[in-house]
Amino acid sequence: MGNTDIFLDKYKQLENCAINEFKLPPDGSAVAKLEKRSEFKDIKYELNYCREVRNLLQHNQKLDDEFPVEPSNKMIELLDTVIDRIKNPVRCIDVAILDRNLIWRSYEDRVLPTIKLMNEKNISHIPILKDRRVVGDFSDNCVFPFLLGDDNCHIDENTRFKDLKQYLDLEAHPSEVFKFIPADSKLSYAEKLYEEARNRHERIGLVFLTANGRSDERILGILTAWLIIGQ
Structure with missing residues (x-):
């Protein structure tokens, strides 16, 4: 032939x-x-x-x-x-930052050292976890509302994430949204989420990957816009 x-x-x-x-x-x-x-x-x-x-x-x-x-x-x-x-097809978990490599914090961790680490490594988001489940996210999107909250709001060496708890909630971020999807979803599905968000003039902070795409499940990895653009 x-x-x-x-x-x-x-x-x-x-x-x-x-x-x-x-x-x-x-x-x-x-x-x-x-x-x-x-x-x-x-x-x-x-x-x-x-x-x-x-x-x-x-x-x-x-x-x-x-x-x-x-x-x-x-x-x-x-x-x-x-x-x-x-x-x-390429799956989301194939290109994600896996949980074992993820930089995250708990409510008991201190804020200032984390801010310094984020600046050094050019990290924009730090997931807040409890029992390996997402309970919040730390980024400049929640720092500014916290500092502008009232005259007593400030961050020093003793400030812990639990002190910012109300600002870390995923629903509390004023200009970004977060998504939970199954880890084995096609990467094209995540790309579509970002495209739809842009059309709605929304910004997706992070896409969290769990077994079935539920927010109450243990996190398996995360996707960022940069990870998707790089594919």
């Missing part, structure tokens, strides 16, 4: 995978729709090229019993890659 026959066979496999996985209509537009999906934005031009080559091969007669062009090995490898990405 030559490259052309292999290419056409792989292309058909790709169409079927896309139709089954993404519930697309079997009208010949499956690959064109893949090009518009965020999880394939890095190869959308290559997909478009493959689609044009396929159309040329499919809708034009052979010349002297030969196809007018022969796809390269690279094009066949690309189709294999896309098929694999559809069958084995």
Whole structure:
């Protein structure tokens, strides 16, 4: 079997995978729709090229019993890659900061050393945990409301996170929201959450990963906008 026959066979496999996985209509537009999906934005031009080559091969007669062009090995490898990405999509837990590597604090920890650490490591959010469950988040979004609370509000060496408790609650952050999703969710689902938040002019502080996406479960990892952008 030559490259052309292999290419056409792989292309058909790709169409079927896309139709089954993404519930697309079997009208010949499956690959064109893949090009518009965020999880394939890095190869959308290559997909478009493959689609044009396929159309040329499919809708034009052979010349002297030969196809007018022969796809390269690279094009066949690309189709294999896309098929694999559809069958084995990247999961959120695959790119997350896992719980064992997570920098977090409890209500009893001191605030000032944490602020210094955040400044040194350029960390914007520190989850507050109790029994490995999220009970709050510390960021500049809660520091300023605390300091502006009344004249007696200040942070010194003795200030602990429990002193800021009402400002650490996830619902208390004035300009950001937080999401809980299952750890094995497709990364494309998290990307969609960020996209929808932008459309609503919201900012997602962190995406927390738990077994079933419930806020009362133990945290398994976190996602940030930077982690998603880096994919």
